Amino acid sequence: MSKTFKIPNGILTLSESKAECPYCERKISFSEIEDTWINQESNHVKIKCKCKNLIGVTSNIKGDFVAYKL
Numbered sequence: 001m002s003k004t005f006k007i008p009n010g011i012l013t014l015s016e017s018k019a020e021c022p023y024c025e026r027k028i029s030f031s032e033i034e035d036t037w038i039n040q041e042s043n044h045v046k047i048k049c050k051c052k053n054l055i056g057v058t059s060n061i062k063g064d065f066v067a068y069k070l
């Protein structure tokens with residue numbers, strides 16, 4: 001399943017969310033990232049996981065979301 005986002009410089013198509021919280025290993029769904037992603041002006045966002053840790057999410061070259069520790 002792919003999803004298209006409008007970003008300031010054009011359109012970004014992401015194929016799948018592969019983001020996984022680096023702290024609790026929970027899979028982070030598109031819908032959780034989406035609202036923040038739409039409002040961002042760079043290629044990464046910060047979201048708060050349900051484990052209360054702040055994590056960074058970015059997209060890799062394949063168009064997948066990946067999460068990392070901040």
Ligand SMILES: [Zn+2]
Binds near residue numbers: 022025026049
């Ligand atoms: Zn977590």
